[in-house]
């Protein structure tokens with residue numbers, strides 16, 4: 001899910017698609033373009049993608065970030081983007097692509113599940129809540145739209161088991177949208193606060209270590225049953241991490257984290 005400013009939304013390619021609109025699409029191993037879309041990609045990873053992929057691979061989020069991602073800070077942005085690092089071969093293949101298809105299929109990233117739909121949060125005037133928009137954007141080589149099967153946004157999300165990913169990405173996009181202005185008070189995104197925000201959202205295992213071994217629990221009250229959950233539940237920890245970022249970057253109060 002991308003954060004889209006109202007002035008750029010109309011320049012996006014693809015067909016705008018709303019609830020109830022139908023589109024044709026089918027992807028299957030017998031199709032002529034099978035796996036072509038898993039190469040040479042700018043594949044954005046969102047925090048919940050990292051949680052699911054590192055669990056699927058049986059590694060820590062630290063190792064996942066070292067081994068599989070590129071962290072890119074674009075000019076004028078105040079939080080980096082995280083992209084899956086493509087293999088170093090001629091076709092820049094996704095590292096999870098095998099001859100049989102996607103090796104992480106049950107845990108594939110949100111973008112792969114939602115494809116050929118792309119969701120975005122469209123921001124209008126300052127202070128107005130963002131509006132969710134969706135585009136049907138298969139690349140030209142994709143033969144899926146020539147198949148006869150029809151979908152709506154709802155039935156496609158159901159079929160691709162994308163609802164949890166979409167929900168988590170929506171939460172992330174709302175938080176990422178808050179970084180439209182510089183919150184770092186001169187430290188920049190690579191300063192201590194910026195690194196903390198990155199850890200709390202993208203590196204859940206390091207964040208758990210921080211939570212349990214630093215002075216955090218002396219400074220903030222977290223309910224016992226919640227803490228027990230955070231010790232073992234990566235998704236709960238990620239949601240907690242997002243609240244923590246809102247609290248320590250912008251001072252937004254959280255029911256989950258109260259100063260002592």
Ligand code: SF4
Pocket residue numbers: 026027028031032033034035036037038115138141142143144
């Ligand atoms: S290019 Fe389209 S139809 Fe072909 S494998 Fe990818 S998603 Fe499926």
Ligand code: SF4
Pocket residue numbers: 037038039043094095096097098101102103104105108109112
């Ligand atoms: S994660 Fe799977 S579906 Fe997504 S690009 Fe890689 S191989 Fe393709």
